Amino acid sequence: xxxxxxxxxxxxxxxxxxxxxxxxxxxxxxxxxxxxxxxxxxxxxxxxxxxxxxxxxxxxxxxxxxxxxxxxxxxxxxxxxxxxxxxxxxxxxxxxxxxxxxxxxxxxxxxxxxxxxxxxxxxxxxx
Numbered sequence: 731x732x733x734x735x736x737x738x739x740x741x742x743x744x745x746x747x748x749x750x751x752x753x754x755x756x757x758x759x760x761x762x763x764x765x766x767x768x769x770x771x772x773x774x775x776x777x778x779x780x781x782x783x784x785x786x787x788x789x790x791x792x793x794x795x796x797x798x799x800x801x802x803x804x805x806x807x808x809x810x811x812x813x814x815x816x817x818x819x820x821x822x823x824x825x826x827x828x829x830x831x832x833x834x835x836x837x838x839x840x841x842x843x844x845x846x847x848x849x850x851x852x853x854x855x856x857x
Contacts, residue, residue, distance in 0.1 A: 731756040731790070732849075733820045734783075735832035736766040743779035749786055757783070758790040758827065760819040762812060792819050813837045820846055 732755050739759070742748035767780055783789060792798075794815060801818030809817065817840055820830050829849045830841050838848035 731758050731823070731826045731828060733758045733816075733823065733827050733830045733846075734763075735816055735830065735834065735837070736763040736770075737833040738831040739763060739780050739783060740767070740770065740772065740776065741833060743776045743783070747779055748783050752783065752786075756790070757786075758792060758820075758823060759784060760816055761791055761793050762815050762819070764791075766812065792823065794819070795822075798822055808836055809840055813840070817841060817844070 732752075734752075734757050736759075739748070742751060764784060767777065767784075770777075772780070784791065798815060798818045801814075801821060803814075813834065813836065816832070816837060820827050820841070821844060827846060829847045830838075831849045832838055832841075841848040
């Protein structure tokens with residue numbers, strides 16, 4: 731399973747429809763991604779493509795539960811609240827996550843410290 735950070739989802743959507751790239755992957759995202767997309771200044775087509783991934787069959791959307799909130803509160807100081815929620819979400823999924831696809835080097839470093847492989851840039855798509 732690949733956990734897809736919002737930044738990577740947007741980058742893939744800028745390159746075209748990301749669903750074919752993700753077709754053979756089990757993808758997990760945080761419900762936080764919907765909120766981040768809602769607040770992002772994006773061209774309508776990019777927003778539509780990103781939401782199409784979130785709505786696709788085979789995408790596991792993880793709710794931000796009380797456990798995730800508690801894990802996020804104990805975050806490393808280098809992470810902001812949103813980064814901490816993404817980190818806590820992927821940690822709550824356990825060993826089923828084989829990679830965390832993100833464009834954020836600070837978050838990638840925190841993931842590596844926690845034993846989660848961070849893929850930057852993911853899936854062969856240039857930054």
